Amino acid sequence: MSPRRSATEARNTRSVILDRGVRVASVEGLEGLTIGRLATDLGMSKSGLLGHFGSKEVLQLAVVDTAAGVFVHEVSDRATGVEPGLPRLRALCEAWISYLERGVFPGGCFFTAAVAEFDDREGPVREAVAGMIGVWRRDLTFQIRLAANAGQLPEDTDADQLMFELYGVMLSLNHSLRLDRDRVAADRARRAVTRLLGV
Amino acid sequence: MSPRRSATEARNTRSVILDRGVRVASVEGLEGLTIGRLATDLGMSKSGLLGHFGSKEVLQLAVVDTAAGVFVHEVSDRATGVEPGLPRLRALCEAWISYLERGVFPGGCFFTAAVAEFDDREGPVREAVAGMIGVWRRDLTFQIRLAANAGQLPEDTDADQLMFELYGVMLSLNHSLRLDRDRVAADRARRAVTRLLGV
DNA sequence: CCTACCGATCGGTAGG
DNA sequence: CCTACCGATCGGTAGG
Numbered sequence: 001m002s003p004r005r006s007a008t009e010a011r012n013t014r015s016v017i018l019d020r021g022v023r024v025a026s027v028e029g030l031e032g033l034t035i036g037r038l039a040t041d042l043g044m045s046k047s048g049l050l051g052h053f054g055s056k057e058v059l060q061l062a063v064v065d066t067a068a069g070v071f072v073h074e075v076s077d078r079a080t081g082v083e084p085g086l087p088r089l090r091a092l093c094e095a096w097i098s099y100l101e102r103g104v105f106p107g108g109c110f111f112t113a114a115v116a117e118f119d120d121r122e123g124p125v126r127e128a129v130a131g132m133i134g135v136w137r138r139d140l141t142f143q144i145r146l147a148a149n150a151g152q153l154p155e156d157t158d159a160d161q162l163m164f165e166l167y168g169v170m171l172s173l174n175h176s177l178r179l180d181r182d183r184v185a186a187d188r189a190r191r192a193v194t195r196l197l198g199v
Numbered sequence: 200m201s202p203r204r205s206a207t208e209a210r211n212t213r214s215v216i217l218d219r220g221v222r223v224a225s226v227e228g229l230e231g232l233t234i235g236r237l238a239t240d241l242g243m244s245k246s247g248l249l250g251h252f253g254s255k256e257v258l259q260l261a262v263v264d265t266a267a268g269v270f271v272h273e274v275s276d277r278a279t280g281v282e283p284g285l286p287r288l289r290a291l292c293e294a295w296i297s298y299l300e301r302g303v304f305p306g307g308c309f310f311t312a313a314v315a316e317f318d319d320r321e322g323p324v325r326e327a328v329a330g331m332i333g334v335w336r337r338d339l340t341f342q343i344r345l346a347a348n349a350g351q352l353p354e355d356t357d358a359d360q361l362m363f364e365l366y367g368v369m370l371s372l373n374h375s376l377r378l379d380r381d382r383v384a385a386d387r388a389r390r391a392v393t394r395l396l397g398v
Numbered sequence: 399c400c401t402a403c404c405g406a407t408c409g410g411t412a413g414g
Numbered sequence: 415c416c417t418a419c420c421g422a423t424c425g426g427t428a429g430g
Contacts, residue, residue, distance in 0.1 A: 013399090027319045031231070035425065047427080048399045056425060107319050112374075116315035119377035120226045120306050130378055164371050164387045171374060172367030175311075178318035179329055188363045212415090234409065246411080247415045255409060400430080407424070414416080 014052050017042060018066040021059065026067070026107030029117050030060050030125065057125060064128045067110040071132075074099045076139065086152035086197065089143040093166060093193045100173050101186040108178045112171065137163055153198070165196055213251045216241060217265040220258065225266070225306030228316050229259045229324065256324060263327045266309040270331075273298045275338065285351035285396065288342040292365060292392045299372050300385040307377045311370065336362055352397070364395055 020041060025033040035056060039049040053059040078098075079091035100109060107113060111133055118126040141159045148157040169192040176185035219240060224232040234255060238248040252258040277297075278290035299308060306312060310332055317325040340358045347356040368391045375384035 010399090029228075029316065034423080036423065045400060046425085047401085050426070051399070113315050115374060115378055116312050117228065133378065161387055161390060164375065164384070165368070165391050167374065168367030168369075168371030168391070169364070170367075171370035172363050175314060175366065175370060176363065179314055179332065185363070188360055191360060192364050192367070209415090233407080235407070244416055245409085246417085249410070250415070402428085404427075405425100408422080409420105411420075412418085 010052070013044075017049060017052060017059075018062055021063045022067050022070065022110065023106050025060075025063050026105035026110045026113060028107075030063065030114060031117065033060070033063065035059070057123070060125045061128055064114065064125065064132065067105070067114075068132045070104065071099070071111065071136075074104050076136075084146050085143065085150045086147040089140070089147055090193075090197060092140065092143065093197070094190075096170055097173065097186055097189050097193070100170065100177060100189075103177075109170075109174045112174050137167070140166065162196065166193065169193060169196070209251070212243075216248060216251060216258075217261055220262045221266050221269065221309065222305050224259075224262050225304035225309045225312060227306075229262065229313060230316060232259070232262065234258070256322070259324050260327055263313065263324065263331065266304070266313075267331045269303065270298070270310070270335075273303050275335075283345050284342065284349045285346040288339070288346055289392075289396060291339065291342065292396070293389075295369055296372065296385055296388050296392070299369065299376060299388075302376075308369075308373045311373050336366070339365065361395065365392065368392060368395070 017038065021033055021038060024038060024041070035046050035050055039046045042049070050059075053062060075092065075095045078095040079088050082088045082091040111129060114129045115133070118129055141163045144153065144157065144159040144162050147153045148155060148159065153162075169189050172192075173185050173189040176182040176188070216237065220232060220237060223237060223240070234245050234249055238245045241248070249258075252261060274291065274294045277294040278287050281287045281290040310328060313328045314332070317328055340362045343352065343356065343358040343361050346352040347354060347358065352361075368388050371391075372384050372388040375381040375387075
């Protein structure tokens with residue numbers, strides 16, 4: 001009954017806030033994620049919620065971090081056991097497609113939406129988003145290079161070029177899914193990946 | 200000196216508002232385009248501005264329409280004189296790349312940003328955006344079909360699949376340009392288009 | 399974790 | 415096209 005909770009309870013409350021925050025932000029955007037709305041959703045006061053973060057920007061950064069954790073769990077981790085190089089690359093692409101197809105975030109790919117919203121701004125939120133995407137792109141490029149070195153892809157493969165094109169396939173998939181709920185779009189994406197990586 | 204202006208002046212004011220509105224919306228989003236800010240930018244009162252439209256939603260619809268006009272002028276029209284089929288398709292893709300590369304809208308592709316912002320909502324603004332993109336996609340698919348029928352592309356070309364992949368190239372280009380101001384991204388896009396359409 | 403506030407800004411209206 | 419206003423909501427703070 002006391003308003004002061006233990007550190008464990010505070011951590012739990014924090015993770016409940018972030019869980020909800022990620023879902024709201026994926027639909028309404030990181031700016032449309034308002035403290036008042038989030039607090040009302042969770043049945044707490046604005047100041048109670050804000051106490052966990054201190055400012056909206058810190059909340060946004062924590063939300064980006066949480067979303068990154070979800071992406072790693074739903075995509076990267078699904079390919080962890082797979083042999084590095086082309087098999088791993090294929091597994092990553094399939095996990096990526098599946099992540100979009102299943103609608104892991106209710107508003108589509110969290111990071112695609114975040115880029116569209118923050119690409120013109122400056123500050124730590126933009127940098128956090130760009131940083132996460134940079135890590136993901138480097139992971140992909142690395143697996144492409146491994147595959148090329150192992151002779152699983154043509155020796156003269158331009159890793160950055162191939163990554164650029166794979167990324168485009170996923171952006172096109174997200175676009176189609178969001179715009180016209182096109183259920184066959186995922187198959188188009190799979191066909192494009194197959195063409196890019198060989199059968 | 201009188202506050203009442205002629206119909207001609209009103210039309211002119213309206214187009215000045217929309218011109219500015221498109222640029223602001225491409226950066227801040229269609230929701231971030233606020234009446235107060237736009238009015239201040241243009242040195243007029245909120246109610247004076249709102250009088251031209253009646254509501255924010257009508258303003259947003261007019262802004263989407265204006266942006267569509269810019270896209271048609273900067274992309275579609277550039278290929279008007281080119282022979283239909285593969286040559287026209289190539290010209291459209293090059294104009295599309297150039298439009299992104301030149302940064303026709305200060306905030307990157309207006310429609311890509313609008314989709315990210317409105318894909319989860321319902322209402323006329325979402326439908327207007329989806330409608331414009333639908334027309335553009337049909338134009339592309341039509342030229343692909345012409346090219347395939349003329350033997351300029353393989354006979355068994357899947358027009359929707361190829362359109363999906365071309366669209367992905369442009370989304371990837373926009374993504375790279377916005378995220379890391381990558382100047383070579385346009386060349387990656389050109390290489391990808393060449394691979395998709397043949398030399 | 400709360401109530402009770404703050405100034406700023408939102409979309410929109412009344413009335414001229 | 416304006417001034418003057420409306421209620422609602424924004425991020426954030428004071429004080430407990």
